[in-house]
Amino acid sequence: MSERTTGTGEAPPEAGEAPHIPEAGEAPHYDLAVVGAGVVGALTAYYAVQRDPGRRVAVLAHTGRGSGATRLSAGFDTPTGHNPAQRALAARSTALFHKLAAALGDAGRTPVDVRWLVARAHTAALDATLADGGRTLPVTGEQRDLLDRAFPGLAHGDDEVLLSTDPMTAGQPQWLTDRLLDAVLDGPGNTLLEGFRVTGVRRSGGRVELLAADGSRITADRAVIAPGPWALDGPVAAAARERGARVKKVVAFHIMTPPPPDAPALVLEDADAFLLPHRPGGHWIFSITSPDWDRGPDEPLAIDARDRALARDLLARYVPGFLPHLLGGRVFSDCFTPGHLPVVDTVDGDDVVMAIGGSGSGYRLAPAMAEDALNLLDGRTRT
Structure with a gap:
């Protein structure tokens, strides 16, 4: 967790200002909750704060950051696709990786013949x-x-x-995920909650409420669910199965x-x-x-x-x-997912978006998946 967060999702108080203390039973609230701390979730959170530095973001990790498919991915990026939509995603992700390298100084990618x-x-x-x-x-x-x-x-x-x-590229997915999350946590009010296994999402009082396996909960205005291999065991399981995942x-x-x-x-x-x-x-x-x-x-x-x-x-x-x-x-x-084409779509309303179906190519398609997820939430035209 960043030293700049309060642990409640509230921005640190200004000098002389009394900190907000949640009342009994009150859940911490954020502008955006990102479920999943793999490369797709990390990119989603990173792009969110780049678009709006004042947006308070909570990243919820099933276990630890980058501990699922991201940690074990080979990071081999061949910009290919077996249908036009997948090729477009691959090409866009490659361009976004170049922008990341310029912004971060290094995106952990090495050319390989x-x-x-x-x-x-x-x-x-x-x-x-x-x-x-x-x-x-x-x-x-x-x-x-x-x-x-x-x-x-x-x-x-x-x-x-x-x-x-x-030449194509060999990347370092876990290293990049750590860099992205560190950048997110540098923002005041942002936090990473590890061991927060989301089992349910529901609407309450105009907010999205995320429930954890241990009974913990937080609320957010909007949420992106990027659970990686846990897509069929969590809050979007039914929607994922409906789409053939x-x-x-x-x-x-x-x-x-x-x-x-x-x-x-x-x-x-x-x-x-x-x-x-x-x-x-x-x-x-x-x-x-x-x-x-x-x-x-x-x-x-x-x-x-x-x-x-x-x-x-x-x-x-x-x-x-x-x-x-x-x-x-x-x-x-x-x-x-069918056709190895990721599914980025709303779930039971326009305030929750799921980004699933890396199909073994989650790292190389992650930037485009994250951008599409945020575009849906922010009401922008989908690329």
Whole structure:
């Protein structure tokens, strides 16, 4: 909690002014409540105070800040989309990330070269997914030499091809979330309530009342619900299910061998998997598509034999030299929505908005999701 907050949601009193003391049973009140302290919630709160520095904002964290999908995200940002709406979101998020970097001095994003391995017949479809008119090119001889050095035993079928695109980015979602929340908490009257698990939202006296699992409550004029993988276990669960949301296990293995300094990422496009050099950890991240649906974040989650078999099969086919280094990894849940298109919409009135459905791409689409959520609340034209 910021040292500048009172813990009640009221702005600190001016010199000589008596502080407001809530009466018995009175809930702290804020202008805006943001449920969720992951990257979407942090961006929503940050944009809110940037638009109106006098707006008092409370961020309510299920456990701690950035402790869900944000903490375990690889932060790989490929500005792509499988439909025009998703491509537009990706392109807008990229532009917003550039603005964040200018405002904060650093958004924790590093360029990374990207190579794609795809069926020759699918190259046109891959080009169609690239935002802002990007296109793929055949790898050069020099690029292929680097791939062979970075990915031992790299191989592919005669019907597959290696392609190159412009550099993309590897981000640090949790680091960015911390920076954003710290900026929010620098504002007087703003607060972060950790361990405030919202179980219900209701209207009371013209205000939005948010109820926690332990009986605590706060009120706000308006609220944004950005619960990440907890979308189906909380105040917008029914609305999320109506829109086809489901939760799914997400798995990323570690390949415990150091990437060369100039190593690119390798996207196995048709397998929906990628190998990303994780230089802070001195290893590779190998993200695969787990087959386990309807696995929520509060369930015991672990990398299992099916996940490992899938990872080994892909490595044996494409990068057999990595097989001895496949050790451990990260596993979590995320909320997926139809078409992998996030849902940003009002819930039972125009004073509550939900922003759900990162679908494994929550970090790279988060700025546009947060902007859309605030536009709905502030009555602005949706971008």
